[in-house]
Amino acid sequence: MLTEQLQGALNSRVTIEQAKGALAQARGVSVDDAFVLIRSYARGNNRRLGDVARTVLTDPDPHRRGTHRIDTTLLVTVLIGPATDGA
Secondary structure, eight states: OHHHHHHHHHHHHHHHHHHHHHHHHHHTOOHHHHHHHHHHHHHHTTOOHHHHHHHHHHOOOTTOTTSSSOOHHHHHHHHHOOOOOOO
């Protein structure tokens, strides 16, 4: 039982780290800022951090509004503003 719990926690942590990197790269923010975005979204929507991270990794499509999926573009826009093209 304890081994399963530890494995689950480890798997969740790996997923969170991967989501931080994916969001950081996609939005041009630091991994620390990406974690703040994911955590803020999870808290604000009463979701588990691991579930939000998994959704960031498996469904980055921003055109799924109104579904159970996370709109990462909306998430970032609401929390830090729209992306810039560097110009």
